[in-house]
Amino acid sequence: MSNVNHAEAHSALLEDDQENRRQFVTFHVGAECMAFDMERVMEIVRVPKTVEVPLTPSSLLGLANLRGAILPVLSLRRVLQLDDAEQTDASRVMVLNYGGQPMGFVVDRVTRVIGVQPDAIENMEKVGSTIDASLLSGVLKNVEGQELVQLVDVDALTQQEYGHLKSISQVGLQNTSVAANNQILSSQNADDDDEQNILQLVSFSVAGQEYSFSIDATQEIIRLPSKINSVPKAPPHVLGMIDLRNRVLPLVKLRTMFNLPENELSEMNRIVVLTLRRGRQISMVGVVVDEVKEVLRIQQEQIEAVPALLLDSCDKQELEGICQLDEGKRIVTLLSAERLFHRDDVIEAVEAAQQSEQAHVGSISESQREEEDNMNLDAQAEQLEEEEPQLVVFNLENQEYGVMIESVKEILRLPENLTKVPKTLDFVEGMMNLRGNVLPIIDMRRRFNLTTQDGSDRQRILVLNHYHTQTGYIVDSVSEVLRLQPDQIEAAPSLSEDQAKIMGRIVNLRRDKRIITVLDPEQLLSANEQTEIVKQKDENINC
CATH class of the missing domain: 2.40.50.180 (CheA-289, Domain 4)
Incomplete structure (x- = not known):
């Protein structure tokens, strides 16, 4: 009888041991062995194709389309200030839960899932590390053949890059959209x-x-x-x-x-x-x-x-x-x-x-067919002409961007010569005469701190409305005008303050796995920059 009681007690201890164990997913970044808490790991995927986003921290590789959802993908090497390395077949993205939002971190390779007792986790004060200790919640020593496994704090890791953006709310994005709509109305009312x-x-x-x-x-x-x-x-x-x-x-x-x-x-x-x-x-x-x-x-x-x-x-x-x-x-x-x-x-x-x-809709019921056949022709015309958002898509450094068509005044070829303006903002390419009016011209690549390129026949100038003024932006090419469904326009992840203001929305074409960053023309220039450009414009007019 005592043997039975002993066996039951041992079994109960094993069950308690399993319940108390914490699980971690271990991975390698260079020579470092690290781990994330299993509870924060949503999934592990191969490194997807990403769309780069200017004006964001260097750790952000871009945005990816993960089964229709937008996923920010970061380089864990850059976050930890380690040297860059080429991705390999073993590279993976660990998708972590940060405040209900997925964040992806690229690691060199994922190894295994391990379970440990809480008392096996040592505080950072006791162990030296080459990684910033504020990003670690503890370490494991001599676990499954690893001399040292560093436990990465998901919240600390993400807040280091994006914690200051917590104040940027959905309301702020909505206000930006309202401001854009007001700008459209203002520009329409101001037409000559x-x-x-x-x-x-x-x-x-x-x-x-x-x-x-x-x-x-x-x-x-x-x-x-x-x-x-x-x-x-x-x-x-x-x-x-x-x-x-x-x-x-x-x-x-x-x-x-x-x-x-x-x-x-x-x-x-x-x-x-x-x-x-x-x-x-x-x-x-x-x-x-x-x-x-x-x-x-x-x-x-x-x-x-x-x-x-x-x-x-x-x-x-x-x-x-x-x-x-x-x-x-x-x-x-x-x-x-x-x-x-x-x-x-x-x-x-x-x-x-x-x-x-x-024939494509031939599977509908007879009653539905009769109802469609009896539709008034005026109603059909109204349905076809119903307003849908339209996006002018252009390219910069092999990435797609867009502006809503209401903000585009016109699209021009790049003239042979622009009037250079000394002592002005470094991204201002010059001025041009557009039907008797002076038009400031901005190099969009330099505005976004991208590499510059030599001029080409495909370059175009997008003339965009800024309230009651107009500014021309040089882009690599204009590719198409897309007619969108409202649900294809989403709020972009907040990745930096400048990005959230200028690129607060994206177009997510789920079926094509295509992401287009939407620019808000009203936010492309700060108030000080607009004042400086208007000043230079006035000086050119007086000359």
Whole structure:
């Protein structure tokens, strides 16, 4: 009987021992063996692709898309002030829980999970370490073959980099958004009466020639997808159909339609999505072009009529006008979307797309189908024209950024010469004359402390609204205009005070695993910087 009692007592001691044991995940960073408390480790993943974020601590490698959620990824080596090393196949990201938010730390390799009794953890005062002792909660000695395992304090580790940002709240981000909306309203109200005489054109190149569509007819600009569904018995210039946010979009290649030399499609190609109206019916068609150039602002009187001889001989009724720019060195042909796509072959492609779309939703119930068939045409038009957020996407140092389209006044080519301004901010590239007005030009790379580059043909100037003033920002290229769903715009993680103000939002395209950092133009310059630039601008005007 006593043996039975002894066995039960021993079993109870083992159970208590297991309950009291603390678990840690051990890993290596260089020669150091460390561990995180198992309770704080959410998961361990391979090092994902990251999007860099300027104006943040150097320890931040970037933001990653982890199953649709935004994950800040940091280098633990940099946080601990150890030398950088190349990542290997063994490198992992340890995703830790910090105040309910995931934070990822890159380590050289993960080893194992260990369990220890609380009394096996020694205080840092008793042990020397090459790591800042304030980041450690204790050490383990001679555990599972390791002479010394340093226990990293998750809270201390994260607060060292981002603890000062606790005051930046969601309310602050919302206020930033409200300020941006107020800025849009202010800039719209401040437009001159002259604006009514301005035409905005989306210009693009096809076989070395420049064409344009009115921005009113342009729904959006998107990249060429990897898959295009063919249309049986379609003419050569009808490339096929693609899925655009659950709508079937027919694609037409303008090179082929205009009988211009053919070329292979590449990542440079863009699709200009146009809205077509036939009576009260609204449909869309995608036009494949070689490259989108810029958004032009043209006085109506600059549009010249197409010579009658050209119209009569070539039957080019789709040409709406011709615009000569740069003292006649540059000719842009304005196309009419309505006339161009009233051709029978294109109408057939659009109708085929509509039939395919109907087949796509063919699984709905008969009652639902009847209800949709009975929808009023005006209601359909209203649904298609419902306002959706639009983002102008541009590139800086191979990273994607964006600004909401309401903040973009226009997009310009970089002129050959800018007026240099001495003794000004180091990121101010100069000034230029824009239709009689002095426009300050800022190098966006230098503004974000990125490496500078030589000029290229792809560089553009984004003219952005700042309340009642405008400023031009040089970017590497402008790639597309995205039409977004509201739920694709999220608050960005607060990673530094400057970043939280300037880049408080991101666009998270979960299906494409693509993250675009959204800039708030109103926050790109501080009050002092704006005052300095306005002062330099006034001095140039007086000169």
